[in-house]
Amino acid sequence: MTTETLIRAEHPLPEAEFGERYAQVQQFYSHQMQLFDAHDADRWAATFTEDAVFDVPTLDAPVRGRAGLAANVRRNRAQQERSGDQLRHWIGMLDIRPGRDDELHTRCYALVYVTPRGGTSKVLRVCVMEDVLVRVRGKWRTRHRVVTRDDLA
Amino acid sequence: MTTETLIRAEHPLPEAEFGERYAQVQQFYSHQMQLFDAHDADRWAATFTEDAVFDVPTLDAPVRGRAGLAANVRRNRAQQERSGDQLRHWIGMLDIRPGRDDELHTRCYALVYVTPRGGTSKVLRVCVMEDVLVRVRGKWRTRHRVVTRDDLA
Amino acid sequence: MTTETLIRAEHPLPEAEFGERYAQVQQFYSHQMQLFDAHDADRWAATFTEDAVFDVPTLDAPVRGRAGLAANVRRNRAQQERSGDQLRHWIGMLDIRPGRDDELHTRCYALVYVTPRGGTSKVLRVCVMEDVLVRVRGKWRTRHRVVTRDDLA
Numbered sequence: 250m251t252t253e254t255l256i257r258a259e260h261p262l263p264e265a266e267f268g269e270r271y272a273q274v275q276q277f278y279s280h281q282m283q284l285f286d287a288h289d290a291d292r293w294a295a296t297f298t299e300d301a302v303f304d305v306p307t308l309d310a311p312v313r314g315r316a317g318l319a320a321n322v323r324r325n326r327a328q329q330e331r332s333g334d335q336l337r338h339w340i341g342m343l344d345i346r347p348g349r350d351d352e353l354h355t356r357c358y359a360l361v362y363v364t365p366r367g368g369t370s371k372v373l374r375v376c377v378m379e380d381v382l383v384r385v386r387g388k389w390r391t392r393h394r395v396v397t398r399d400d401l402a
Numbered sequence: 403m404t405t406e407t408l409i410r411a412e413h414p415l416p417e418a419e420f421g422e423r424y425a426q427v428q429q430f431y432s433h434q435m436q437l438f439d440a441h442d443a444d445r446w447a448a449t450f451t452e453d454a455v456f457d458v459p460t461l462d463a464p465v466r467g468r469a470g471l472a473a474n475v476r477r478n479r480a481q482q483e484r485s486g487d488q489l490r491h492w493i494g495m496l497d498i499r500p501g502r503d504d505e506l507h508t509r510c511y512a513l514v515y516v517t518p519r520g521g522t523s524k525v526l527r528v529c530v531m532e533d534v535l536v537r538v539r540g541k542w543r544t545r546h547r548v549v550t551r552d553d554l555a
Numbered sequence: 556m557t558t559e560t561l562i563r564a565e566h567p568l569p570e571a572e573f574g575e576r577y578a579q580v581q582q583f584y585s586h587q588m589q590l591f592d593a594h595d596a597d598r599w600a601a602t603f604t605e606d607a608v609f610d611v612p613t614l615d616a617p618v619r620g621r622a623g624l625a626a627n628v629r630r631n632r633a634q635q636e637r638s639g640d641q642l643r644h645w646i647g648m649l650d651i652r653p654g655r656d657d658e659l660h661t662r663c664y665a666l667v668y669v670t671p672r673g674g675t676s677k678v679l680r681v682c683v684m685e686d687v688l689v690r691v692r693g694k695w696r697t698r699h700r701v702v703t704r705d706d707l708a
Contacts, residue, residue: 255586255589255590255593255595265418265571265575267575267578267579267582268421268422268425268574268575268576268577268578268579269418269420269421269574270421271421271578271581271582272420272421272424272425272574272578273420273421275424275496276420276424276496276497276498278495279494279495279496279497279510280408280497282495283408283495283497283509283511284408287408289408335528335552335555337495337511337528337552338495339494339495339511339513340494340495341494341585341645341646341647342584342585342588342589342643342644342645342646343581343582343585344582344585344586344589345582356589357585358589358643358645360645360668362513362525362528364528364552364553364555365553366553366555367553367554368553369553370525370526370527370528370552370553371524371525371677372525372668372676372677372678373676374676375641375643375668375670375676399641399643399670399676400670400671400672400673400674400675400676401673402641402670402672418571421574421575421578422571422573422574423574424574425573425574425577425578426573426574428577428649429573429577429649429650429651431648432647432648432649432650432663433561433650435648436561436648436650436662436664437561440561442561488681488705488708490648490664490681490705491648492647492648492664492666493647493648494647515666515678515681517681517705517706517708518706519706519708520706520707521706522706523678523679523680523681523705523706524677524678525678
């Protein structure tokens with residue numbers, strides 16, 4: 250528990266830009282997670298860069314690139330259509346560290362809620378998510394993501 | 403699960419205005435939900451337009467107008483005073499789409515937590531909330547709300 | 556339930572400053588809570604003013620000053636290393652009321668999630684948190700905090 254590496258809170262942006270940037274990142278994650286939960290595979294994959302690395306504990310190995318990301322969402326969709334579970338991914342406690350130019354490092358918490366069809370909702374997982382975001386043609390994209398699960402820590 | 407209609411992420415606002423708008427909407431929902439959970443019926447109803455439509459699965463039919471909205475909160479208050487439950491409504495994953503002039507479409511997740519008096523807190527419901535917000539004399543108001551519950555989907 | 560005192564939503568800041576301020580406070584809490592959950596005692600204590608008052612229901616009496624705050628985190632660390640529990644504190648429904656100069660009053664909800672080592676995550680507590688924040692040499696600091704728990708209300 251004591252070895253967690255937190256990102257530095259300092260940011261070199263002028264005040265007005267920090268507020269704008271923070272809102273953009275919140276909007277970005279909100280849309281990205283809604284696409285994920287709706288199993289909108291291609292639009293979700295497009296929120297990552299072409300060469301993105303996606304390293305999460307539910308996968309055996311990191312996924313690289315949009316085709317692999319989209320395939321992962323299609324597997325989720327098939328699995329959840331069988332099980333009847335609706336997942337919802339929440340991001341919170343978003344700590345951002347603007348870097349050089351159009352790059353950002355983020356560290357946040359991620360919760361996963363599950364609701365079985367006709368059943369009772371519950372918290373499924375509590376995670377920490379660390380991203381490198383880059384801005385490509387005016388839009389934020391995830392270039393690198395590492396997720397760790399509290400239950401596997 | 404695959405038929406969910408997500409709102410478009412594109413927004414026509416200049417950068418600085420988007421950040422300002424996003425913060426205003428977060429502040430608006432925070433205050434609106436705190437009023438709701440405190441059963442402050444009239445002040446909560448005043449965060450809706452006079453002709454607002456409120457369509458939620460816990461009600462048999464959509465409520466229209468502030469008097470009906472306030473009456474609904476008073477029923478909640480009476481019911482929760484009997485049961486001893488404290489509810490807390492959380493908004494997250496807020497996706498906003500600024501429209502023409504002083505209008506906004508939002509799509510977000512809503513969680514409801516319940517704590518029985520002296521008891522153990524738990525997640526009660528996981529919902530999706532879609533609003534049309536309008537700005538009236540400088541203040542955001544909900545004109546139309548549709549909530550769906552994951553357990554009833 | 557009906558006696559809760561909500562803060563006023565009105566704020567005297569110009570629009571662009573409100574958005575900036577709101578983002579700063581979100582960033583502040585995100586970082587503060589991540590430090591708390593990582594048991595980073597001194598850096599967490601440094602997010603409070605030297606003379607801060609910290610009044611939470613898990614402590615017998617309010618803690619005053621940074622040394623006491625840091626000691627409290629070290630006790631948490633020792634306790635959680637024994638139990639194997641990982642706690643995560645989430646802030647949401649953040650309602651801010653800018654005051655005079657570099658001072659802010661906030662009222663928000665706070666959730667605590669717990670994950671036992673190798674076990675199942677769950678909601679541990681639902682709380683309401685009220686802070687007075689001040690800006691010292693360009694950085695927000697908590698000067699006064701009162702937390703109430705829904706299960707003890």
